Amino acid sequence: MSNFRHPDFSQSRFAAAPDARFEPAPASGVLPEGFFSTTNLPTYVRVGGAWKLPREPRMDSAIVLDPDGVPRVLEGRYVQAGQPIVVGLAEDGSGGIYVHAAGFWGEAEAGPEGEFKFMSSEVSREKPTDYHAMARMLVEERARGGHVIWVVGPAVLHSRGRDTLAWFIEQGYVNVLFGGNAVAVHDVESATMGTTLGMNGRGVPVEGGHAFHMRAINRVRAAGGIREAVAAGVVTRGIMHTLVTQGVPYILAGSIRDDGPLPDT
Known part of the structure; x- marks a missing residue:
């Protein structure tokens, strides 16, 4: 099993990064338009000047801020009106969100295609169709x-x-x-x-x-x-x-x- 490497948050680009932005959910089961959608990669959120790894990680979900100040991954359908939701598109830390694509030893930095490796196969042609x-x-x-x-x-x-x-x-x-x-x-x-x-x-x-x-x-x-x-x-x-x-x-x-x-x- 590969060893996981946490990011070096002492680097200037991380230390100088702003906190992540949060916007309230406009209605139960509805996310703000600019919400951040999680991937299958480790994602960190800067809250109160510290980089935090959200609880209950999973892909294709949102990140909410719990009352104890810890971010948590939550499916959009379970979001309640008014809950603070992480918003932003940048994944490089510049907006308080960092997706750690190279967290495992020997794993290369992932480009856009890395998000879709499970979709890389061609449409099946196993059976002829008349x-x-x-x-x-x-x-x-x-x-x-x-x-x-x-x-x-x-x-x-x-x-x-x-x-x-x-x-x-x-x-x-x-x-x-x-x-x-x-x-x-x-x-x-x-x-x-x-x-x-x-x-x-x-x-x-x-x-x-x-x-x-x-x-x-x-x-x-x-x-x-x-x-x-x-x-x-x-x-x-x-x-x-x-x-x-x-x-x-x-x-x-x-x-x-x-x-x-x-x-x-």
Whole structure:
């Protein structure tokens, strides 16, 4: 097992850094717009002139300040109105937040791509698919007034298939859509941030992108749900927007570990 190295906070860049900024949660389950989204790397927060490691660390969450002055990682859905939330985007310590990417001996400094190593595989091509046969079935089902149920996963977003699926919805080839929470989350992320899981249309990670899906979730929660976000103009395109505007029902299922369930899940 690798040895963990804490940062040397005696360095001038850390000693001269300001305390982290905190803003109150505007409502229960809703984070301030500029909240800091945690990663899978050790993260320190400067509070009262001292660098502190938050309690209960986990990724894709926020950092709150408990009454005893110790920061704690907390999922956005559990945040209570008025709780002080760490805000800021810089991870280099300049804003009172430091993400320690090289804490283990022999571990190189991580760049933006390090946040997405678990997404580095290509879309599976294990089984051949007869798309011509599928297309014929869809056309026949629509012609005879059948009921077509689509069951999709987030791969449709990561493989850049959202515009195509939106077209199928508009053309009446989708009568109901079943999907996981991640389908809606990354579709809304694409609609609001221009990325899916922090990657642009070429599949390249963007700086700070690891937090984009959490920011998308927060905007939907602030609106009250997906339909409300569409009505308010927060979500203006994509799969969920098309489902809502076309009046096509959908069911979103959550998982045990969902770090950011939408109100619709």
